Amino acid sequence: MTDARVVFVVDDDPSVRSSLKFLLSTVGLQVESFDSADTFLSKKPASVPSCLVLDVRLPGLSGIDIQRELAARNIHIPIIFLTGHGDIPMSVRAMKAGAVEFLTKPVRDQDLLDAVRIALEQDRTRREQEKEVTDLQQRFDLLTSREQQVISMLVSGMLNKQIAAQLGTAESTVKVQRSRAMEKMHAQSLVDLARMIEKLKGPLQKPS
Amino acid sequence: MTTEAQGAQTVDPLDLRNLIETMPTPAVCALPDGSVEFVNREFQEYTACPTQQLDRWVWQTTIHPDDAAKFIDELSTTLDGIKPFHTEARIRRADGQYRWFSIRKALAVAASLSRESFLRTLIACEDIDERKRGEAKLQQGDGLLQVFFENSPNLVFVKDLHGRYLYANRQFKKAFHIPGVVRGKTDDELFSAEQAAAFQSVDRQVLETGQLMKFEDVARYEDGLHTRIVQKFPLRNAEGEIYAIGGVVTDITDRKREESVLRYSEENHRLVVETAPDAVISIDERGAILFANPATLRIFGHDPTELIGKPLTILMPEFLRKVHEKGFTRYLTTGQRHINWQGTELTGLQKDGREFPIEVSFGELSRDGHKVFTGFIRDISERKQAEDKLRASERTLRELTETIPQMLWSAEADGLINYCNQRVLDYTGLSADQIRGAGWMKSVHQDDIEKLGHAWTAAVSTGEPFQYEFRCRRTADNRYRWCVSSALPLRDREGRVIKWFGSVVDLHDWKEAQQALQMTQTELARVSRLTTMGELAASIAHEVNQPLTAVTNNSSACLRLLAAGNLQPEILRRALEEIVADGNRASAVVARIRGFIKKEPAEKNRLNINDVIQEVLALADRELYENRVRLERQLTKALPLVSADRVQMQQVLLNLIMNGIESMAAVTNRPRSLCMQSRIDDSGVVLVAVRDSGTGLSSEAHRLFTPFFTTKANGMGMGLSISRSLVESHGGRLWAEPNSPHGAVFCFTLPESGGSAS
Numbered sequence: 001m002t003d004a005r006v007v008f009v010v011d012d013d014p015s016v017r018s019s020l021k022f023l024l025s026t027v028g029l030q031v032e033s034f035d036s037a038d039t040f041l042s043k044k045p046a047s048v049p050s051c052l053v054l055d056v057r058l059p060g061l062s063g064i065d066i067q068r069e070l071a072a073r074n075i076h077i078p079i080i081f082l083t084g085h086g087d088i089p090m091s092v093r094a095m096k097a098g099a100v101e102f103l104t105k106p107v108r109d110q111d112l113l114d115a116v117r118i119a120l121e122q123d124r125t126r127r128e129q130e131k132e133v134t135d136l137q138q139r140f141d142l143l144t145s146r147e148q149q150v151i152s153m154l155v156s157g158m159l160n161k162q163i164a165a166q167l168g169t170a171e172s173t174v175k176v177q178r179s180r181a182m183e184k185m186h187a188q189s190l191v192d193l194a195r196m197i198e199k200l201k202g203p204l205q206k207p208s
Numbered sequence: 209m210t211t212e213a214q215g216a217q218t219v220d221p222l223d224l225r226n227l228i229e230t231m232p233t234p235a236v237c238a239l240p241d242g243s244v245e246f247v248n249r250e251f252q253e254y255t256a257c258p259t260q261q262l263d264r265w266v267w268q269t270t271i272h273p274d275d276a277a278k279f280i281d282e283l284s285t286t287l288d289g290i291k292p293f294h295t296e297a298r299i300r301r302a303d304g305q306y307r308w309f310s311i312r313k314a315l316a317v318a319a320s321l322s323r324e325s326f327l328r329t330l331i332a333c334e335d336i337d338e339r340k341r342g343e344a345k346l347q348q349g350d351g352l353l354q355v356f357f358e359n360s361p362n363l364v365f366v367k368d369l370h371g372r373y374l375y376a377n378r379q380f381k382k383a384f385h386i387p388g389v390v391r392g393k394t395d396d397e398l399f400s401a402e403q404a405a406a407f408q409s410v411d412r413q414v415l416e417t418g419q420l421m422k423f424e425d426v427a428r429y430e431d432g433l434h435t436r437i438v439q440k441f442p443l444r445n446a447e448g449e450i451y452a453i454g455g456v457v458t459d460i461t462d463r464k465r466e467e468s469v470l471r472y473s474e475e476n477h478r479l480v481v482e483t484a485p486d487a488v489i490s491i492d493e494r495g496a497i498l499f500a501n502p503a504t505l506r507i508f509g510h511d512p513t514e515l516i517g518k519p520l521t522i523l524m525p526e527f528l529r530k531v532h533e534k535g536f537t538r539y540l541t542t543g544q545r546h547i548n549w550q551g552t553e554l555t556g557l558q559k560d561g562r563e564f565p566i567e568v569s570f571g572e573l574s575r576d577g578h579k580v581f582t583g584f585i586r587d588i589s590e591r592k593q594a595e596d597k598l599r600a601s602e603r604t605l606r607e608l609t610e611t612i613p614q615m616l617w618s619a620e621a622d623g624l625i626n627y628c629n630q631r632v633l634d635y636t637g638l639s640a641d642q643i644r645g646a647g648w649m650k651s652v653h654q655d656d657i658e659k660l661g662h663a664w665t666a667a668v669s670t671g672e673p674f675q676y677e678f679r680c681r682r683t684a685d686n687r688y689r690w691c692v693s694s695a696l697p698l699r700d701r702e703g704r705v706i707k708w709f710g711s712v713v714d715l716h717d718w719k720e721a722q723q724a725l726q727m728t729q730t731e732l733a734r735v736s737r738l739t740t741m742g743e744l745a746a747s748i749a750h751e752v753n754q755p756l757t758a759v760t761n762n763s764s765a766c767l768r769l770l771a772a773g774n775l776q777p778e779i780l781r782r783a784l785e786e787i788v789a790d791g792n793r794a795s796a797v798v799a800r801i802r803g804f805i806k807k808e809p810a811e812k813n814r815l816n817i818n819d820v821i822q823e824v825l826a827l828a829d830r831e832l833y834e835n836r837v838r839l840e841r842q843l844t845k846a847l848p849l850v851s852a853d854r855v856q857m858q859q860v861l862l863n864l865i866m867n868g869i870e871s872m873a874a875v876t877n878r879p880r881s882l883c884m885q886s887r888i889d890d891s892g893v894v895l896v897a898v899r900d901s902g903t904g905l906s907s908e909a910h911r912l913f914t915p916f917f918t919t920k921a922n923g924m925g926m927g928l929s930i931s932r933s934l935v936e937s938h939g940g941r942l943w944a945e946p947n948s949p950h951g952a953v954f955c956f957t958l959p960e961s962g963g964s965a966s
Contacts, residue, residue: 012833013754013757013758015754015755015758015786015789015790015793016754016757016758016761018758018786019757019758019759019760019761019762019765019786020761022761022762022765022783023761023762023764023765023768025765026765026768026769026772027768057746057750057834058834059833059834059836060836082757084746084749084750084751084752084753084754084757104753105753105754105756105757106753106756106757106759106760106761107757107760107761108760108764109760109761109764109765109767109768
């Protein structure tokens, strides 16, 4: 585990906030606490792996409201819900919306710490994946549009000859463009390239 | 004799000689110097003086030497004019005896026929010797008269013509407080100018008229007003001439007073008889009517004047006449009365033949040896009717009290029972005699006797209406049953209690039903409280869980540090402090809830409603917080205490607050605010209001308090209904009205218990 991690705690009760901070600090976690949804949302999203420990019942926007709001803002932070009252429909909704864990107060310390560890790991993984895609995209963006065309067709299983015929060029030209693109994408093999394009597909398929 | 001759007349001197002869008394004709020109025969005969060569100063020889000088001196100074002249002197008779004469100027004549103009005066001499002698005789009796006058109770005085007192008796001096001598003094000297003028005015009248003046005079004395009769009269001499004024003053104050008393009494009697509402009729010994007053007309229809002389029996119906005559005769002969003379009820006969009830009283008195009977007769038709009516209504009342399906009783002003109806006897199994006085206590449960006795004694001593619930033994099943007795005092015109009327009602069944209902209501209220609690459950769980969470977290963190050998005492201390604080916090919440849902019968205490409001707000705090409701408190300090059950009041308040919060759930375009108010309303009772800014009262607002009416998706519809019955069981009122500009206000009132919250 690397050092830069942060746990955000949102609870309107000061003693709950401070006790959570104390508990999390015993495992070396850095904690930032907020007394309401608004104060948390007005903060800049974290750039390091982080998670959110959120009380369901809050004055103003509730915990569920925060979850929805974060999703709307395209902020992907793993959320661990704490609730004082076992409310099954609410927990189902929260879990469906991607909550890491739904814990009832008072919470067992190990349960919370485990959930926090999982959430942080999740966030770290997400962040790593996000970073890989971003790198590939940057390399992909360096390709000429003909090179991009060529490798897309290549990954979809077309032969050089078929590509040249479709593009109306010589097969030798396709070969040059293919090897230049492989080099630019740092692809070791065609399989490697195909995996890279697969990863990029997600963002590529998105409209924006 | 009374010749008035003060003015000079012109007469022939010759005629004077004839004239003088006609005078019946001795007379002379005098010259202005007093000398005598001629005398008449009477004079000559009396004195036997020579007529020829008359001594012109015949006075010298005829007047008594003791009187002569004075006489001649007076005469000579008065004859030379028209002054009157009157004196008394002794004149010697021919036999040498002197007799007293009144000598006066009778006529003055200016003779003009003779060449020399001269004045002649005829002087008449009247023999007054006998009167003089009488006066002398009187003089001898003067001492006696003096004593008489001095001791007279009347005021006696004599004044001369000049107003000088010649005599005033001792009573006079006493009455007017004159210490010194009165004789010789005038009224001016003795009395005030005003009084003197009044006296003198009367004196003048006496002198002018020569008559007795008699009048009443009222004067203020030291002991009050005195009425006196004053009589003043002229004192005349032998000639009838006035020479003095006599006066007698008689004090008639006492008689006057007696007279006025008598007059008043007579007047009064007359008035009483004339205006009496009763007929007053007098009869003589024969039974004939002597007198009848005006009321007789109204009562008997007979004109009182027509009745005079008629027999009294005319006013009686046939059947009484014989009886009357017999009784009357018997009384006259034996003095034995056949009827009561004071207020006997008889029958009267009207002129038109109608018979009617009368009440007669008699009186008897003797006049000139004859007996006169006077009767006072009153028409008692109306009274009779009223009595009959009263008897009838008493009978009806008695029947009513005996047949009415209620236990009734009455008591004397002192609180002792003097009557109870058959129902009471049936119920208690006691006899009327056993119940009388304080005997009714025998049927009262021994635990209630003392308090009931106190309550009744208090009512009797204050005159306040009485009401008390107690257990009374019913003889039918020999069980004690709850009864309520009520009584009201009957007062006389002055407001004094003269009697108490009361009832007893067996309300045992009712009371049992009431108690069952009470229990049902209490249970229902509790169920409703639990429901409200259910609605609050999420908030409450959160409130309990928050401190528990903090406790758990802090403890876990400490354990971890301990396990890692890394627990610093300072950190541990801080953690434990927080744990204690949070533990207390949690238990406070639990205590509040437990109090609220406890199953306990209602118990009224003196409360400050503001305290209850604060407790409820603590319960609802989280709910308000989470629903983003802004709370405003407008609590009036120093409210009077109310007598109320704390939990029930919490329930009402919590119900109203929860309703308010819920009504604002849908409100997003304006602040959600809830305002808690407490104050004293216009009628002086404590008023609590819960204002919200929610959706307000619907068109079905009038059904708000109906059981099972609800506008909530999962409401039971009992909250407001129960709240209202709780408030009403406290003697208060609960109602809703629209709030301005949004929402609703729910208000309830509670009567104060007396005393004020500090």
